[in-house]
Every structure is written in C-alpha cells, then in structure tokens.
Amino acid sequence: MYRISDIKTRELLRNFSDWIQYEKGLAKGTADAYLGDLQRFFHQSSATALSLSTQDLRAYLSELGRAKKEPSYLARVVSSFRAFFDYLVRVEKVRMDNPASEISKPKLPKRMPETITTDEVQRVIRCAFTESRRNDRTRNWALMSWLYSSGMRVSEVAAMNVRDLKYESGLPRSLKVIGKGNKERLVYVSENAGKALRQWLDERSTLHGDLTPDKRSDAVWVHRRHGSLERLKTRAIQHICERCGNYANLPFRLHPHMMRHTFATAAIRNGAQLHAVKDALGHESLATTGIYLHADASDLEKLAESLPNVIC
Structure with a gap:
C-alpha cells in the first residue's frame, strides 16, 4: 500500500479509480494498473495532483528509463497520467491543463502474436x-x-x-x-x-x-x-x-x-x-x-512458387 501525504491527491485518486471502472467501464485489471502507476509516483514525489508539471513527469519518466523499465511499461505510465489529468480537467474541473498531453509515448516494437500449429x-x-x-x-x-x-x-x-x-x-x-x-x-x-x-x-x-x-x-x-x-x-x-x-x-x-x-x-x-x-x-x-495478417514461412514459400518460371 502506498502512503500519499497529500489528502486532496488521495481523494482525487479514489474518485478517479471509481470513475474509470464504473463510468468509463475499463476492465478492473486496467483500472488497477493505472491507479498503481499513479500511486507509485505520488508516494515518492513532493508534487501533488494539483501542482504536478510536465517537467515533473518528464523527470520521473527519465528516472524510470535509467532503471531500465520496458518501453511498454513507460507507455502505460504515460497513458495512466494522461487519463488521470484528463479526468481532473474534464470531470473534477480542478485543473486547467493536462501536463501529460505534451509527452509522447515511446515507440513499441511490433511483436508477432504467439501461436501454435x-x-x-x-x-x-x-x-x-x-x-x-x-x-x-x-x-x-x-x-x-x-x-x-x-x-x-x-x-x-x-x-x-x-x-x-x-x-x-x-x-x-x-x-x-x-x-x-x-x-x-x-x-x-x-x-x-x-x-x-x-x-x-x-x-x-x-x-x-x-x-x-x-x-x-x-x-x-x-x-x-x-x-x-x-x-x-x-x-x-x-x-x-x-x-x-x-x-x-x-x-x-x-x-x-x-x-x-x-x-x-x-x-x-x-x-x-x-x-x-x-x-x-x-x-x-x-x-x-x-x-x-502475418505471413509464415509456408506462405512465403507458396508465394515464391507462384511466380512465373523464368530462366535467370
């Protein structure tokens, strides 16, 4: 359990958690992941939900990068902050800006889905x-x-x-x-x-x-x-x-x-x-x-065999 010193931040996080589950309909696993990302940050930061800046968030992401966190994890952290501050702007109306909106997610490598024959x-x-x-x-x-x-x-x-x-x-x-x-x-x-x-x-x-x-x-x-x-x-x-x-x-x-x-x-x-x-x-x-819609070796072999038989 993360202890967050700022009372207002704790309250807003609770409200956000309820909102994304019961109003937005996010899966519980996704909602828990978002909340965990936010709680970890506010547990160790002096910034609050109302004071956090884009620079604070960039510094935190740089710290996670130095800790060798996976790009997929960093991308989710950005999504967590975007969703939270979008909620504070649009629903709670306690902020005028979303400090995460200017931060780009890291590019993720495309992975082929794992299948069996x-x-x-x-x-x-x-x-x-x-x-x-x-x-x-x-x-x-x-x-x-x-x-x-x-x-x-x-x-x-x-x-x-x-x-x-x-x-x-x-x-x-x-x-x-x-x-x-x-x-x-x-x-x-x-x-x-x-x-x-x-x-x-x-x-x-x-x-x-x-x-x-x-x-x-x-x-x-x-x-x-x-x-x-x-x-x-x-x-x-x-x-x-x-x-x-x-x-x-x-x-x-x-x-x-x-x-x-x-x-x-x-x-x-x-x-x-x-x-x-x-x-x-x-x-x-x-x-x-x-x-x-990916091709495997047999598809590529069939493709090669389908070409006209010409003498090189």
Missing part, C-alpha cells in the same frame, strides 16, 4: 483428456476445446455461467460475453467444442449436483476446494493450460492468450473475414485485429 492444438486438447486426473479430464478437455474454438480472453472464460449458454440442436454453441470496457458481444464455437462442453456439463451435474442458477454456483468451470464448489479463477485456468501444454510436450509454456492468438490466425488463414474475427475477439478496431 494445428497439430499442436490437437495434441493439447487430446492430452487434456488422456493425461488429466479422472475427475478433471472431461472439464479440462472441454475447457481447452472452448479456449481454442471461441478465441475468448481467459478472464471471459472464467466468468462463463451456465445460464448464459445458448443451445443449437442440443449443443451449447454460443453465449453473450461482457468483454473489455463492458462491451457485449456474441461468441460462437465449433460443433466439437459444443459436444465437449455438453459432456462436461453432464458430468459436472453428476459430480457436483444441480446446475440451476439458484444454486450456489452457476459457473461453467468449477472445482471442489475444501469440500465446497468454487468457480475456476483465471490463474487456475492458466495453470491448466500450462499443464496441458506440458502433457503435449510443447517446447514452450502454453498460456490461454496463445490459444486466442491461434484461433484468430487459423480463422483468417481459413478464409474468415477480418471484420468477423474482429467482432469475435471483441477488438475496438480493425487495426488491432490486423496483427493476425
């Missing part, structure tokens, strides 16, 4: 069933199938409720998802993912009892902890994903976001429209989804 996906999903403990194997199999087939964020998967599932021909094939910024979207999955989830729901009912929403938990993904039924948290799903990757002998650590990247890349490679992938992922703009 179709063969690796098949191995991971198969091993989720064959290598997991008996009471967990159907759940893990359905979970990994759903992660790949839906492209959902791990936090969205953890938040899934039985009552939100939509059925087609007896299979759970879609649901409404509340994503970043409290934006709602509809997500569809493949028939195989629907079959896997139906099998898990049937087994879940046998293992853990009635699934109706008026019971203690309506969560899709659950486990027993100290005798009580609990929703699988994001961290638990990350651990399951990592274990399934180990079962499949992947030479790297598998994480849920890699499954999301793989879903998007595979969808585009198989002819899905960029707009459809954008909506499925819950992206704000096509520019974000455009990172999946």
